[in-house]
Amino acid sequence: MSVYTSVGEAELAAWLSRYSIGQLKSLKGIAAGITNTNYFVDTTHGRYVLTLFEVLRLDELPYYLELMSHLARHGVACPAPIADSTDGYASMLAGKPACLVTCLTGAEVSAPSAAQCFAVGEMLAAMHEAGNTFPRRMANPRGPAWWSATAAGLYAEMDALDAASLREEVAFQDRYRFAHLPTGVVHADLFRDNVLFDGDRVAGFIDFYYACNDVLAYDVAIALNDWARRDDGAIDDALARALLAGYQSLRRFSDDEKAAWPVLLRAAGLRFWTSRLLDLYRPQAGEMTYTKDPKVFQRVVEDHRARRDFWL
Numbered sequence: 001m002s003v004y005t006s007v008g009e010a011e012l013a014a015w016l017s018r019y020s021i022g023q024l025k026s027l028k029g030i031a032a033g034i035t036n037t038n039y040f041v042d043t044t045h046g047r048y049v050l051t052l053f054e055v056l057r058l059d060e061l062p063y064y065l066e067l068m069s070h071l072a073r074h075g076v077a078c079p080a081p082i083a084d085s086t087d088g089y090a091s092m093l094a095g096k097p098a099c100l101v102t103c104l105t106g107a108e109v110s111a112p113s114a115a116q117c118f119a120v121g122e123m124l125a126a127m128h129e130a131g132n133t134f135p136r137r138m139a140n141p142r143g144p145a146w147w148s149a150t151a152a153g154l155y156a157e158m159d160a161l162d163a164a165s166l167r168e169e170v171a172f173q174d175r176y177r178f179a180h181l182p183t184g185v186v187h188a189d190l191f192r193d194n195v196l197f198d199g200d201r202v203a204g205f206i207d208f209y210y211a212c213n214d215v216l217a218y219d220v221a222i223a224l225n226d227w228a229r230r231d232d233g234a235i236d237d238a239l240a241r242a243l244l245a246g247y248q249s250l251r252r253f254s255d256d257e258k259a260a261w262p263v264l265l266r267a268a269g270l271r272f273w274t275s276r277l278l279d280l281y282r283p284q285a286g287e288m289t290y291t292k293d294p295k296v297f298q299r300v301v302e303d304h305r306a307r308r309d310f311w312l
């Protein structure tokens with residue numbers, strides 16, 4: 001269920017008059033997605049995706065929409081926001097901030113092949129390169145200060161062994177600082193459900209609403225922990241190598257990045273272990289989310305602790 005805010009045809013047709021994209025033919029709610037309301041909008045000019053933001057405020061949107069526009073302009077596969085007659089990308093519709101973006105072809109893949117992991121890695125490197133000339137800055141709201149504070153608020157309610165393992169990881173990560181590593185624009189949530197594929201070709205990255213400035217190799221670690229993870233929870237060596245090979249076909253890791261890589265893989269696991277624990281223990285009132293299992297990322301972190309070969 002992802003249509004939280006209903007939009008009527010007459011209301012949408014009136015709102016669309018601020019765009020130069022033809023006349024409304026139809027709109028159809030999109031079932032996938034958790035956070036926002038999404039519709040396919042067909043006009044006489046073609047198909048677009050309408051997003052009504054359920055959490056982000058109107059004044060928070062320019063960073064994300066300008067980023068998507070910048071990346072699309074640089075050839076990164078992602079939706080391009082459509083500008084309205086005020087040259088803005090977002091305005092209010094049905095009481096929510098809303099925007100229109102180009103509709104991509106393709107579909108999510110739940111069990112990616114090595115070729116698809118290679119393609120994701122390569123497109124992520126392209127995104128990192130294109131991000132170099134994006135002028136805006138955004139701190140990562142889900143960084144070390146956030147996971148330390150969030151975890152501290154949950155230990156008392158957790159199973160004692162799980163809490164001890166979480167504490168160990170937070171303390172481990174506290175010993176490292178990565179100010180010397182290359183930083184730039186990161187997607188920060190490049191999971192399988194945020195990439196559309198057309199065969200083995202990346203049709204587009206979507207859902208840029210955690211994008212921010214952070215360590216580039218950390219973004220690769222976030223992607224690898226999801227794309228190379230099998231159904232049984234273990235990381236598949238061939239998929240991990242393929243994603244890294246794709247990434248490094250465009251942007252090679254420096255020696256500093258190689259040295260930090262094992263710790264970054266654990267940090268990337270800790271970030272989602274913590275956010276899933278937060279969703280489990282502190283569900284937001286009125287939010288229709290289904291809780292994703294934190295244990296999956298506990299296992300990712302604990303497996304990385306014991307790992308000796310990190311695929312580089």
Ligand SMILES: Nc1ncnc2c1ncn2[C@@H]1O[C@H](COP(=O)(O)OP(=O)(O)OP(=O)(O)O)[C@@H](O)[C@H]1O
Nearest residue numbers: 030032033034035036038049079102103104206207
């Ligand atoms: N530009 C696009 N072109 C084609 N399909 C899209 C586009 N944007 C979103 N979709 C489709 O809509 C679905 C929901 O989008 P998305 O995952 O961004 O939802 P959300 O609720 O905003 O985010 P999340 O589920 O991560 O909280 C996607 O799975 C995809 O199928």
Ligand SMILES: N[C@@H](CCO)C(=O)O
Nearest residue numbers: 189191272275276292
């Ligand atoms: N990709 C995240 C949810 C959205 O941030 C997860 O699977 O936990």
